[in-house]
Amino acid sequence: MTNQNQACTKSDIAGVSFSIHPMSNAFITIIKNALKEADTSKVHMKTDDVTTTVRGKLVHVFDVTKAIFLHAAKTGEHVAFQATYSLGCPGDSQGDAFMEVDDVPLNADSVKDIKQQVAAKFSLYPLGGGDYMDVIYAQIEAMKEYVSVSPAHYSTRLDGEAFEIFQGLEKVFKATADSGSSHTVMTVSISANSPSHKVEGSDA
Amino acid sequence: MTNQNQACTKSDIAGVSFSIHPMSNAFITIIKNALKEADTSKVHMKTDDVTTTVRGKLVHVFDVTKAIFLHAAKTGEHVAFQATYSLGCPGDSQGDAFMEVDDVPLNADSVKDIKQQVAAKFSLYPLGGGDYMDVIYAQIEAMKEYVSVSPAHYSTRLDGEAFEIFQGLEKVFKATADSGSSHTVMTVSISANSPSHKVEGSDA
Numbered sequence: 001m002t003n004q005n006q007a008c009t010k011s012d013i014a015g016v017s018f019s020i021h022p023m024s025n026a027f028i029t030i031i032k033n034a035l036k037e038a039d040t041s042k043v044h045m046k047t048d049d050v051t052t053t054v055r056g057k058l059v060h061v062f063d064v065t066k067a068i069f070l071h072a073a074k075t076g077e078h079v080a081f082q083a084t085y086s087l088g089c090p091g092d093s094q095g096d097a098f099m100e101v102d103d104v105p106l107n108a109d110s111v112k113d114i115k116q117q118v119a120a121k122f123s124l125y126p127l128g129g130g131d132y133m134d135v136i137y138a139q140i141e142a143m144k145e146y147v148s149v150s151p152a153h154y155s156t157r158l159d160g161e162a163f164e165i166f167q168g169l170e171k172v173f174k175a176t177a178d179s180g181s182s183h184t185v186m187t188v189s190i191s192a193n194s195p196s197h198k199v200e201g202s203d204a
Numbered sequence: 205m206t207n208q209n210q211a212c213t214k215s216d217i218a219g220v221s222f223s224i225h226p227m228s229n230a231f232i233t234i235i236k237n238a239l240k241e242a243d244t245s246k247v248h249m250k251t252d253d254v255t256t257t258v259r260g261k262l263v264h265v266f267d268v269t270k271a272i273f274l275h276a277a278k279t280g281e282h283v284a285f286q287a288t289y290s291l292g293c294p295g296d297s298q299g300d301a302f303m304e305v306d307d308v309p310l311n312a313d314s315v316k317d318i319k320q321q322v323a324a325k326f327s328l329y330p331l332g333g334g335d336y337m338d339v340i341y342a343q344i345e346a347m348k349e350y351v352s353v354s355p356a357h358y359s360t361r362l363d364g365e366a367f368e369i370f371q372g373l374e375k376v377f378k379a380t381a382d383s384g385s386s387h388t389v390m391t392v393s394i395s396a397n398s399p400s401h402k403v404e405g406s407d408a
Contacts, residue, residue: 024229189221
């Protein structure tokens with residue numbers, strides 16, 4: 001078992017701790033179906049009573065979380081997704097990391113046609129270095145290639161299709177790690193089908 | 205308006221971006237009542253369709269989020285709480301920060317008798333410095349004074365009373381900032397009344 005003591009990861013293992021919250025009495029069914037519909041055979045996944053942890057190659061960690069979110073959101077219920085992605089955390093175990101698999105994402109075809117407008121916020125945290133704000137600014141700019149981007153307190157707001165938002169998140173997370181950040185953390189909140197969604201992104 | 209571009213905070217303004225998710229068809233009522241029952245008159249608070257932002261003195265930021273969580277959880281519904289606390293983010297605006305108020309927490313008396321067993325995970329991220337892992341290890345040790353602590357992937361698990369967990373989170377967050385971290389971020393996930401709660405903390 002790994003933790004912040006023995007702590008997170010050798011540089012090539014990616015991981016995420018996430019939770020998905022359908023605001024519905026049917027939450028158990030929605031979560032279970034979403035977990036079942038996603039093909040998780042190229043990652044290590046463990047669900048407990050607080051979060052679900054997925055570990056493996058970066059491409060599969062994003063592929064699996066994107067698929068689970070989209071399968072839950074397509075029910076039409078108000079679904080919230082919260083995730084902390086991590087790469088390079090010092091001390092992650094090498095075990096159970098599924099690093100021997102190929103790079104072909106298993107869920108790309110099954111979710112690419114699910115249309116789902118969402119509102120999201122993300123924050124990037126490159127740890128251990130002094131120039132981390134420059135890295136953050138550059139990646140916020142890069143995100144604009146994918147979706148609508150606007151300022152928010154302590155984060156950056158994204159409005160658009162969920163599929164494209166996940167593409168953008170994967171890209172900026174990978175670019176941050178590739179740029180030399182030895183330990184990269186990214187928090188993401190996504191809301192789908194909220195009764196309070198308004199066109200807020202455009203007035204910021 | 206502030207964001208990661210103009211970005212987060214002058215060192216004495218604390219802030220949090222959080223969301224609370226009741227897994228129930230009555231989620232709107234539960235959220236609205238919890239926000240109403242908490243006394244938020246010593247902080248700046250703004251709710252949008254993704255998260256709620258609270259800014260002000262550290263003591264009040266924790267007082268208000270603890271109260272909102274406890275008022276939602278006491279309904280007995282399965283409630284999830286996700287928060288990213290922040291202090292010292294370079295570029296936070298000085299406006300609307302409610303720094304002129306005194307240090308007396310407004311919600312302490314009204315929530316201190318709400319008994320609510322929860323499972324939680326937290327991660328501390330002191331940014332911009334090279335020895336951040338030592339700071340993290342020290343604060344995980346400090347947390348043991350408050351509640352049961354056990355390892356988890358990319359975070360540390362906490363089991364106990366919600367009131368005490370929030371006391372501990374406030375203490376370690378403040379200690380991290382006081383120890384010299386110029387920009388401190390802490391992510392927290394808390395789950396109350398989950399149908400899948402088990403005694404997991406004891407077997408880690």
